[in-house]
Amino acid sequence: MAFFRKRGDKWEYRISYKDRQTGRQKEKTKGGFKTKKEAQIAASEEEQKIHHFGFSENGRELVGDYIEEWLEVYKRPNVKPITYSLQERNVRLNILPRWSNYRLNEITRNEYQKWINELRNRYSEGTVRRIHSIFSTAMHDAVHEFRILRENPIQKIKVPPEVEKRKEVRYFTREQLDKFLSQVVPIKNAKYRHSIQYKVLFTLLART
Known part of the structure; x- marks a missing residue:
């Protein structure tokens, strides 16, 4: 009224x-x-x-109130149950504990990026991307669907990529190599007499 x-x-x-x-x-x-x-x-x-x-205030809506309503009213009816379950779990375990008491217009790009970086210390790149995707979509809807926020401060956030670990190169010692080459010889009276080719091949590889 x-x-x-x-x-x-x-x-x-x-x-x-x-x-x-x-x-x-x-x-x-x-x-x-x-x-x-x-x-x-x-x-x-x-x-x-x-x-x-169900939303009114221009950016003053609490993140907790907004995203729970958004999930229940606008996501649950439009996604598969398993998808909704995964989204709800990520919201409940990761987004709400950190942002629930913030208002939509209090979220800053810098603070949010720091949070994403912290998540990468706990989760894989893929998991963090899924968490960010949920939050970013909710914020996008706040701007373009509900008109309760002027802009989405987290739309260009970068999720740190996986750091490629150097693989340990495994190799024979000189003694192991000599032992291996001594065994790569044709078996006496073997059916395949040309198996000497393996001796030649591995000797060439080992000595090149």
Whole structure:
């Protein structure tokens, strides 16, 4: 329900509504309208957004409230159960513990990149990419679908790649090589008399 009042020569509206996720009573206030009619039109548009999306405040929505609602209402019906289960698990175990009490507009690129770097110390590159993909998609929707955030601060974040480990080169010692070559000889009375080719091949490889 919207309420209106005049402050000086400007009008403002105040919308009172119940958060669908938490059940708590919340308010949305905005002023600066020249006439009461302008305030009423703006309030009506805002009430439609609240009713349709469940989100209202421009960037002031708590990450915890937003992403849980986003998962339940906008992801669960549109993905396979196994996909939803994996996304919900990553949100619950990784995203919410770190970002739940932040507001959407409080997330900065620098702080988020540090968090991604920390995750790479615990998880593989692929796992971190999946976690980041979920969060980035949620933030993208906050900007382009729900219009509650002006821009997505984490859209160009870089996930550190896997560091290629040098493989240990295994080789024969001189003694082992001599022993091997001494055994790569044709077997007396063997069916395949040309097996000497192996002696020649490995001697060439070993001595080149």
